[in-house]
Structures are given as C-alpha cells and as structure tokens.
Amino acid sequence: MKTKHLDSKALEAFENQLKGELVTPDSDRYDMFRRVYNGMIDKKPALIVRCQNIADVLYSLEFGKIHNIPIAIRAGGHNAAGLGVADQSIVIDLSLMNGIQVDLKFNTVRVEAGCLLGDIDHALDPFGKAFPTGIFSTTGISGLTLGGGFGHLSRAYGLTIDSLLEADIVLADGRLITVDEHNFPDLFWAIQGGGGNFGIVTSYLFELHPAGKIQGGPMLWHMEEAKHIMPFYRDFILKAPKEIYCYFAFLTIPPVAIFPENLHLKKMCGLVWCNLGSTIKSNAALERFRSFKTPALDYVEIMPYVQLQSLFDALYPSGLQWYWKAAFLKDLSQEAISQNIIHANRLPTPHSTVHFYPVNGACHDKKNSDSAWGNRDANWSQVIVGVDPDPTNNPKITHWARSYWEAIHPYSLGGGYINFMMDEGQDQIKASYRDNYTRLQKIKQKYDPKNLFRINQNIKP
Ligand SMILES: Cc1cc2nc3c(=O)[nH]c(=O)nc-3n(C[C@H](O)[C@H](O)[C@H](O)COP(=O)(O)OP(=O)(O)OC[C@H]3O[C@@H](n4cnc5c(N)ncnc54)[C@H](O)[C@@H]3O)c2cc1C
Structure with a gap:
C-alpha cells in the first residue's frame, strides 16, 4: 500500500487500529468512495476512512491532526458544494454508522x-x-x-x-x-x-x-398560468393552517411513462402537497386551487408519508451535474414574481428546477436568535438548481442559475440556506447567518480555535 507524502508504517499502524476500511488512492474502490452526489465535484482525497464506530472517528481525527491532513467529514454525501470531500484530505466517512x-x-x-x-x-x-x-x-x-x-x-x-x-x-x-x-x-x-x-x-x-397517512403529491399547471398561480399560492400559504403544506416549483416534465405523453418536456409550474390531519381541511385547500385554475396534472392522493418521501428519488440519480443558488424570501412581490417567471421560462435543461419551500408555520414559533439558523423571519427558502447529466452543459446551467439569482437577489433577505449553496465565500456565509454570525464565531473560537473543521460553509474563528 503506497500513499504519497505519508509514511507507510504510520499508515499501516493506523489501518490496524481501525474496525472500518481505509481506502487509499491505490485501492480499487478509491474512485467509488471519493465520489459524492453532485457529479460536478471531482476531489481527490489522500485517505478515506469508512468508519464503523466512534473509535474509528477518533483514530481518524487523531491521524489527520498528527499528519496535518485537512479533515473532511462525509455523511450522506449530498452536499450542494460537495463539502463532504476535499483534495488531499482525510475523509471521515460516516456512511456505515447508520444504526x-x-x-x-x-x-x-x-x-x-x-x-x-x-x-x-x-x-x-x-x-x-x-x-x-x-x-x-x-x-x-x-x-x-x-x-x-x-x-x-x-x-x-x-x-x-x-x-x-x-x-x-x-x-x-x-x-x-x-x-x-x-x-x-x-x-x-x-x-x-x-x-x-x-x-x-x-x-x-x-x-x-x-405522520402516518398524508394527502400529497404534485399538482401542475402550464407555464403560462404561473402569473396567476404564483400570487395565489403566495397569499394562500401565508395564511394556511400549519398542517397544510405545499411548496411551489418550476420544472420540466420528464419524458417518462408515469407522466402523460402530451406533457413530456413541457415547462410547468406547480405545487407539491403534503397535508397532515383532517382530509376535510386538506380537500378544502386542494379545491381552492382546482377551482381557481384547473391543473394540467393532478396526482394528489392519500398515501403513506413514507411514499411521498421517496417519490422523486428516481428522477435525480446520484452523479448528475448540479449548480446551486439559494435565497431566503420574506415577500414575493409582483416584481419578484415577474423576475422569477422570466428566468423560469429559460430553465436550461430538463432536470433544472426552482423550488420555494415554505419555512413559515411552525418554523416561525422560534426567533432568529433561538438557534444558529438565523432566518426565522423568512417565509420561503428558494433554491435555483441547474442540473444535467452532461458535464459539457456545466457552463450553461451555471450561467442560468447565477443570472436567475442575480435577478431575484434584490427581493431576498440577502443570504441563502447554507445547504443549498456552492462554495461562495465569506460574504455570502455571513449574509446567511446575519446577526448570529458573531456569536457563531465566538463559539468556533472556543471549540475549534485552529479551524480544524473548515471543509464546510466555514465560520472563521
Ligand atoms: C437532491 C437533494 C435534495 C435535497 N433536499 C433538501 C430538503 O428537502 N431539505 C433540506 O433541508 N435540505 C435538502 N437538501 C440539502 C441537504 O440538506 C444538504 O445537501 C446536506 O448537506 C446533505 O447532508 P449530507 O449528510 O448528505 O451531506 P455531506 O455531503 O455528507 O455533508 C454535508 C456537510 O456537512 C458536514 N457534515 C456531514 N456530516 C457531519 C457530521 N456528522 N458532523 C459534522 N459535520 C458533518 C460535512 O463536512 C459537509 O460540510 C437536498 C440536497 C439534495 C442533493
């Protein structure tokens, strides 16, 4: 076993300490385990430790510190910016610890x-x-x-x-x-x-x-209806009871059998519902939209919550190229809606999409200062994702997501959800934590003064 820059004896002793697997650049499985969900990320770590237990985590951390190797922590590997892996790092891979x-x-x-x-x-x-x-x-x-x-x-x-x-x-x-x-x-x-x-x-x-059974699924309209549906949705969700949930989306209908053929590859807008509790209340909410504008596709039904949770997995397999932009919104003014519709009409590829997740209701039961998440006054967390299987389309999806974000930025609270951001630098991180950033910095200084844990949306000590 050879790994550049690392003493082979030290590496062997480290491997012997582990219950889990040590994966080095020489091993057959290296490429498989260095990959993350976002295919745009292509990082080459020095070591990957597939930890079996806390002892493996402790040994890995110690090894990284002694040998001065940057520490990357990887769990589900879904991070937008691919921050579960980094070049020349030791990846502490937690995926086997899933009890x-x-x-x-x-x-x-x-x-x-x-x-x-x-x-x-x-x-x-x-x-x-x-x-x-x-x-x-x-x-x-x-x-x-x-x-x-x-x-x-x-x-x-x-x-x-x-x-x-x-x-x-x-x-x-x-x-x-x-x-x-x-x-x-x-x-x-x-x-x-x-x-x-x-x-x-x-x-x-x-x-x-x-949780148990919910009434949920997608309800979609043609893109031309977005100018009516979006403000109607805004007014509805700001006042809806807490157990009623729907996020708004711009998307392209995938050309797969579950969708009617006449809608394949059509750009559309719509809602994905997940209503808990009384079916009477839920039906009343659904009917308001159905009677306002008849949906072009209505797949809302009663189903187990667990079914909704994996409904869209197959449409976005691991390894696609993703470019992310994020914003928090308090309002959705008429001007903001117009800008959104202009850019949504330019969705650059069939996988690209825009979601507005409502973060009101019970999310507003706490204040900005109650946790590090400093955007309790937002009503939506918006994500703009350019997505495509083909890496040659990366400039196209990136350009679209950036120009969309620039157009809506003036209508946002300034920052975005850190889990929906690429590596965008300190200004955007600070804008996302708002008044909580200084307090976070002090806590970072107390628990990680040397910034050992820096492969993330980093709070500088
Ligand atoms: C298809 C898709 C759908 C999504 N949908 C949603 C959604 O509905 N709601 C939502 O809130 N977010 C959503 N996200 C965003 C998601 O929250 C982030 O991508 C998140 O980072 C994923 O966590 P992970 O463990 O898979 O990521 P990883 O890439 O493994 O890690 C993410 C970051 O967290 C750090 N980290 C991971 N585990 C630990 C740990 N145990 N200790 C310390 N640091 C750790 C890593 O160092 C890295 O910086 C979605 C992402 C994707 C790709």
Missing part, C-alpha cells in the same frame, strides 16, 4: 450520523411517526440537520433542528461529549444551523411527531 433506535416510551429516535433520510423514514413508518426532514430519501440526516433542515412536515412541526433533543459530538481536541439545552448549551445552539463547523457529530436524538 437507528426508536424509543416509543419517550417518543424519540436516536439516529447515527451516517443515516440517510430513507433509513429513518423506513424505521419510523410502522409506528406512524416522523420528524421534519428533507424531500429526497437519499439525503444524509447529518448535513441536513446541521444546516437546519426542512421538508414536507416543516409547517406542522418546524425545522429539523426544532425536533433535535441531543447530539453526541467529537470535538477538535478529541473529547466525545453530549450536547443538549442543559449541557454545552452554546454548542447545542451552534450546531442548530451552524453546519459541521464545531465537531464531528456521531449521533442525534430527535423528538417524534404523528
């Missing part, structure tokens, strides 16, 4: 850091329970939670971090600690949106909520 323990007595679930959302949905489905996570089952719980997290249940139950009760973290100095609102409360505050800046989280304890 889940449901505790019905205390109405909680403990999940290890490598779990994907689909693992958690599967474990909780038999009990009709859930907590808010994201809308693709292939996303990692770790990166999502540390960035804040939101999805279909967020108007009812808040952000993912609002259900977080406790986390186990390995700190830069090698200590393993448990944080909650009483123990290390500063750190507990910081990991609720502050990303992977403060340590390596090895497990999370979440509070559970009722």
Whole structure:
C-alpha cells in the first residue's frame, strides 16, 4: 500500500487500529468512495476512512491532526458544494454508522450520523411517526440537520433542528461529549444551523411527531398560468393552517411513462402537497386551487408519508451535474414574481428546477436568535438548481442559475440556506447567518480555535 507524502508504517499502524476500511488512492474502490452526489465535484482525497464506530472517528481525527491532513467529514454525501470531500484530505466517512433506535416510551429516535433520510423514514413508518426532514430519501440526516433542515412536515412541526433533543459530538481536541439545552448549551445552539463547523457529530436524538397517512403529491399547471398561480399560492400559504403544506416549483416534465405523453418536456409550474390531519381541511385547500385554475396534472392522493418521501428519488440519480443558488424570501412581490417567471421560462435543461419551500408555520414559533439558523423571519427558502447529466452543459446551467439569482437577489433577505449553496465565500456565509454570525464565531473560537473543521460553509474563528 503506497500513499504519497505519508509514511507507510504510520499508515499501516493506523489501518490496524481501525474496525472500518481505509481506502487509499491505490485501492480499487478509491474512485467509488471519493465520489459524492453532485457529479460536478471531482476531489481527490489522500485517505478515506469508512468508519464503523466512534473509535474509528477518533483514530481518524487523531491521524489527520498528527499528519496535518485537512479533515473532511462525509455523511450522506449530498452536499450542494460537495463539502463532504476535499483534495488531499482525510475523509471521515460516516456512511456505515447508520444504526437507528426508536424509543416509543419517550417518543424519540436516536439516529447515527451516517443515516440517510430513507433509513429513518423506513424505521419510523410502522409506528406512524416522523420528524421534519428533507424531500429526497437519499439525503444524509447529518448535513441536513446541521444546516437546519426542512421538508414536507416543516409547517406542522418546524425545522429539523426544532425536533433535535441531543447530539453526541467529537470535538477538535478529541473529547466525545453530549450536547443538549442543559449541557454545552452554546454548542447545542451552534450546531442548530451552524453546519459541521464545531465537531464531528456521531449521533442525534430527535423528538417524534404523528405522520402516518398524508394527502400529497404534485399538482401542475402550464407555464403560462404561473402569473396567476404564483400570487395565489403566495397569499394562500401565508395564511394556511400549519398542517397544510405545499411548496411551489418550476420544472420540466420528464419524458417518462408515469407522466402523460402530451406533457413530456413541457415547462410547468406547480405545487407539491403534503397535508397532515383532517382530509376535510386538506380537500378544502386542494379545491381552492382546482377551482381557481384547473391543473394540467393532478396526482394528489392519500398515501403513506413514507411514499411521498421517496417519490422523486428516481428522477435525480446520484452523479448528475448540479449548480446551486439559494435565497431566503420574506415577500414575493409582483416584481419578484415577474423576475422569477422570466428566468423560469429559460430553465436550461430538463432536470433544472426552482423550488420555494415554505419555512413559515411552525418554523416561525422560534426567533432568529433561538438557534444558529438565523432566518426565522423568512417565509420561503428558494433554491435555483441547474442540473444535467452532461458535464459539457456545466457552463450553461451555471450561467442560468447565477443570472436567475442575480435577478431575484434584490427581493431576498440577502443570504441563502447554507445547504443549498456552492462554495461562495465569506460574504455570502455571513449574509446567511446575519446577526448570529458573531456569536457563531465566538463559539468556533472556543471549540475549534485552529479551524480544524473548515471543509464546510466555514465560520472563521
Ligand atoms: C437532491 C437533494 C435534495 C435535497 N433536499 C433538501 C430538503 O428537502 N431539505 C433540506 O433541508 N435540505 C435538502 N437538501 C440539502 C441537504 O440538506 C444538504 O445537501 C446536506 O448537506 C446533505 O447532508 P449530507 O449528510 O448528505 O451531506 P455531506 O455531503 O455528507 O455533508 C454535508 C456537510 O456537512 C458536514 N457534515 C456531514 N456530516 C457531519 C457530521 N456528522 N458532523 C459534522 N459535520 C458533518 C460535512 O463536512 C459537509 O460540510 C437536498 C440536497 C439534495 C442533493
């Protein structure tokens, strides 16, 4: 086994310490394990450690520190900017640490850091329970939670971090600690949106909520209707009851059998619903839209929550090229709507899309200063993604996403959701944390003064 710049004896001793697998650039599986979800990211780490347990995490951290190798932490590998991997780094890959323990007595679930959302949905489905996570089952719980997290249940139950009760973290100095609102409360505050800046989280304890059956799925209109549907949606969702959820999207209908052939490759706008609770209330909400403008496609039905959670996975397999831009919006003025429609009409490729996730309802039960996630006054988290299988289209999808973002930026709160951002530099990170940035910096200084954990949307100590 040979790895550039590293003493082979030290490497062998390190490998012997591990219960998990050490993957080096010489190994056959190196290319497979250095890959992340975003195919645009092509990084070549020095080492990848596929950790089996916390001891492996501790040994890896120690090895990285002794040999002065940058530490990258990878869980689900879904990060927009591919921040689970970096050139010449040691990747602490947590994906094999995916145990889940449901505790019905205390109405909680403990999940290890490598779990994907689909693992958690599967474990909780038999009990009709859930907590808010994201809308693709292939996303990692770790990166999502540390960035804040939101999805279909967020108007009812808040952000993912609002259900977080406790986390186990390995700190830069090698200590393993448990944080909650009483123990290390500063750190507990910081990991609720502050990303992977403060340590390596090895497990999370979440509070559970009722989920079970929901009324959900897509309801779409032709693009020409966007000028009517978008303001109607804005007015509706700002006042809708918490258990009613729908995000707004611009998209192109994929040419696959589940969609009517006459709609294939048509640019459209629409809503994806996930209504909890009473069907009467849910039907009333759906009927308001149906009677306002008859949808061109209406696939809303009663289904298990778990089914909705993986409904769109197959449309976005791992390895596509993704260029992301993000914004938080408080309002959607007529001018902002017009700008959005102009740019949505130019969706550059069939996979490219724009979503407006509502982050009102229960997300507004807390204040900006209650957690590191400093955008509680936003009503939507907008994501603009240029996506395509073909890398030669990267300039096209990148240019479109950037120019779209520039056009809507004046109507936004300034920053964006850190989990929807590429590597955009300090100004955009500061704009995203707003008034919480200085407090985050102080906590970073206390727990990671040398900025060991810097391969992330970095808060400089
Ligand atoms: C298709 C798709 C759909 C998405 N949908 C949603 C959505 O509905 N809602 C939403 O909120 N977000 C969504 N996201 C964004 C998602 O939250 C981020 O991509 C998130 O970073 C993914 O987490 P991960 O564990 O998969 O990522 P990784 O790439 O493994 O890690 C992401 C970042 O977190 C750090 N990190 C990961 N694990 C740890 C840990 N245990 N300790 C310390 N640091 C760690 C990494 O160093 C890295 O900086 C989506 C992303 C994609 C690609």
